[in-house]
Amino acid sequence: MPGLVRGVARTAVIAGTATAVSNRVSRRQAGRWAAEEANYAPAPPQATPVAPAAPAAPAEPDPIALLTSLGKLHEAGTLTDEEFAAQKARILAQM
Numbered sequence: 001m002p003g004l005v006r007g008v009a010r011t012a013v014i015a016g017t018a019t020a021v022s023n024r025v026s027r028r029q030a031g032r033w034a035a036e037e038a039n040y041a042p043a044p045p046q047a048t049p050v051a052p053a054a055p056a057a058p059a060e061p062d063p064i065a066l067l068t069s070l071g072k073l074h075e076a077g078t079l080t081d082e083e084f085a086a087q088k089a090r091i092l093a094q095m
Contacts, residue, residue, distance in 0.1 A: 060094075063091050063092070063094065063095050066091050067091055070084060070087050070088060070091070071084075
């Protein structure tokens with residue numbers, strides 16, 4: 001019987017030692033992995049798609065040039081006095 005108790009005690013000591021060593025190794029590896037992970041730079045943020053710019057509005061025609069061409073049409077008789085006055089008022093209102 002004393003041999004049986006001695007064998008069980010020896011097994012318990014060996015198992016306890018193995019468990020302690022295994023736990024220590026696991027903690028050490030976890031610490032190393034955490035340190036390595038901290039050394040890695042975080043991934044750059046994902047670029048968000050940018051909506052294309054709206055097309056530029058067409059350039060407004062020069063009001064002086066419009067009035068000049070309107071005057072030439074009126075002198076040529078293409079526009080009546082009323083049409084000329086209405087178009088002239090519209091151009092001047094936009095200025």
